[in-house]
Amino acid sequence: MKMYINGDWTSGNAQMEVRNPYTGQPFDTVPAATVEEIDMAVKSAERGAQAMRALSAHDRYEILTRAVAIIGERRQDIGETITREEGKILSEGLLEVDRCIQTMTWSAEEAKRLFGETIPLDAAPGNEMKFGFTVRVPVGIVAAIAPFNFPLNLVAHKVGPALAGGNAVVIKPASDTPLSALKLTEALLDAGLPAEAIQCVTGSGGTIGDALVSHPLVRKVTFTGSQEVGEHIMHAAGLKKVTMELGSNSPLIVLPDADLSKVADATVQSGYSNAGQVCISTQRVIVDRSVYADYLDVLMPKVEALSTGDPMGDTVNVGPMVRESDAERVQSWIKEAVGAGARVVAGGDRDGAIVKPAVLADVGPEMRFSRDELFGPAVGVTPVAGIEEAIAYANDTRFGLSAAIFTENIDNALKFALEVDSGNLNINGGTQFRADLMPYGGLKDSGMGKEGPRYAVEEMTELKMVIIHRS
Numbered sequence: 001m002k003m004y005i006n007g008d009w010t011s012g013n014a015q016m017e018v019r020n021p022y023t024g025q026p027f028d029t030v031p032a033a034t035v036e037e038i039d040m041a042v043k044s045a046e047r048g049a050q051a052m053r054a055l056s057a058h059d060r061y062e063i064l065t066r067a068v069a070i071i072g073e074r075r076q077d078i079g080e081t082i083t084r085e086e087g088k089i090l091s092e093g094l095l096e097v098d099r100c101i102q103t104m105t106w107s108a109e110e111a112k113r114l115f116g117e118t119i120p121l122d123a124a125p126g127n128e129m130k131f132g133f134t135v136r137v138p139v140g141i142v143a144a145i146a147p148f149n150f151p152l153n154l155v156a157h158k159v160g161p162a163l164a165g166g167n168a169v170v171i172k173p174a175s176d177t178p179l180s181a182l183k184l185t186e187a188l189l190d191a192g193l194p195a196e197a198i199q200c201v202t203g204s205g206g207t208i209g210d211a212l213v214s215h216p217l218v219r220k221v222t223f224t225g226s227q228e229v230g231e232h233i234m235h236a237a238g239l240k241k242v243t244m245e246l247g248s249n250s251p252l253i254v255l256p257d258a259d260l261s262k263v264a265d266a267t268v269q270s271g272y273s274n275a276g277q278v279c280i281s282t283q284r285v286i287v288d289r290s291v292y293a294d295y296l297d298v299l300m301p302k303v304e305a306l307s308t309g310d311p312m313g314d315t316v317n318v319g320p321m322v323r324e325s326d327a328e329r330v331q332s333w334i335k336e337a338v339g340a341g342a343r344v345v346a347g348g349d350r351d352g353a354i355v356k357p358a359v360l361a362d363v364g365p366e367m368r369f370s371r372d373e374l375f376g377p378a379v380g381v382t383p384v385a386g387i388e389e390a391i392a393y394a395n396d397t398r399f400g401l402s403a404a405i406f407t408e409n410i411d412n413a414l415k416f417a418l419e420v421d422s423g424n425l426n427i428n429g430g431t432q433f434r435a436d437l438m439p440y441g442g443l444k445d446s447g448m449g450k451e452g453p454r455y456a457v458e459e460m461t462e463l464k465m466v467i468i469h470r471s
Contacts, residue, residue, distance in 0.1 A: 005040055103156040209236075267379060
């Protein structure tokens with residue numbers, strides 16, 4: 001596919017391959033953009049921002065609504081594209097299209113809700129003849145940098161609110177998975193979006209990333225990815241508004257009164273979907289000692305029943321990781337944990353880019369498996385003595401994006417909600433829950449700012465204060 005800059009689809013001067021993670025073979029190409037093309041795209045977006053400012057809120061709502069209908073018509077093609085470029089099973093690819101439709105629908109609605117408020121200036125002494133109100137205005141140009149693991153919906157979470165707020169947007173999709181973002185761009189243009197209000201620039205982040213986020217015309221950067229890259233972007237961006245959705249190693253606490261079958265089902269769903277390549281995948285299961293062995297007995301057969309293989313297959317539960325090098329990394333972490341005293345009780349074998357869903361028992365809090373983000377299809381289980389130790393272990397990390405607990409005790413549930421340092425807290429559900437309308441974001445090194453259309457629009461607009469001095 002071509003990239004879209006300066007109101008035109010272009011092949012650029014160099015190409016990069018898009019590979020199918022399951023076969024390892026290239027099936028398409030996209031341009032490898034240059035720093036000069038980034039500058040061209042941003043300057044084009046400046047004109048696009050002026051065009052967006054000229055649109056009414058209803059105009060923006062209608063464009064986004066038409067885009068939703070177009071995405072729905074192209075659901076099968078886009079879902080298959082997601083599977084072919086990212087590796088998730090087809091049912092998950094189609095589900096991602098459905099989630100994108102919801103994200104864009106809520107974004108369309110938010111275009112009509114850019115409210116201001118009156119400010120009672122006469123409440124301050126001597127201001128009886130002053131009247132004040134606020135208005136919310138677009139920031140101008142939003143740079144949207146998206147990861148590979150949800151190459152459509154996480155782009156939509158940036159693009160939809162940016163356009164709803166009246167901005168232009170420059171998309172930099174992940175190098176491994178650029179096609180979904182290009183297809184979203186096509187849908188928006190077909191829906192009547194001003195030609196320069198969107199740019200979709202493909203290429204290596206190492207080559208063009210700094211040029212995009214540091215560009216003086218860009219006023220907002222929204223990024224989803226690793227903590228290390230996010231920190232680099234923060235330094236490069238300078239004085240701009242930023243939203244950072246970064247990594248995690250999400251804990252799931254299991255107390256003695258939990259329904260272990262429900263916990264095991266939630267562990268499977270939250271730990272292995274998209275081959276564990278989800279920021280809020282369950283990575284650490286923290287289990288009260290009194291039910292530790294029973295939990296493993298219930299969990300292991302459910303994990304062993306997960307089938308791996310061609311993600312286009314109807315009976316496959318877990319597809320490949322996005323790159324074989326990532327599968328090698330996951331396997332090396334498993335071996336390292338075993339060397340430090342953990343036990344593999346299910347899965348862990350590797351075939352190319354596919355890692356058989358794994359369960360590690362007796363994982364210690366000092367192991368890398370507990371400290372860093374694995375981002376793969378393996379879950380570590382650790383025994384603890386009671387709720388206090390479980391919460392302490394859950395918090396013993398630099399991350400804080402999502403956490404979960406299973407218990408029937410309301411006091412323990414509330415204690416968890418109040419004391420665990422995490423942006424998303426699930427009670428009797430897995431860590432991977434996300435409704436696309438909710439405020440979503442992390443604490444600590446998991447980032448700053450919130451996604452979810454209503455909240456993202458606020459991040460992508462500015463508040464002006466207007467004072468009328470009456471005589």
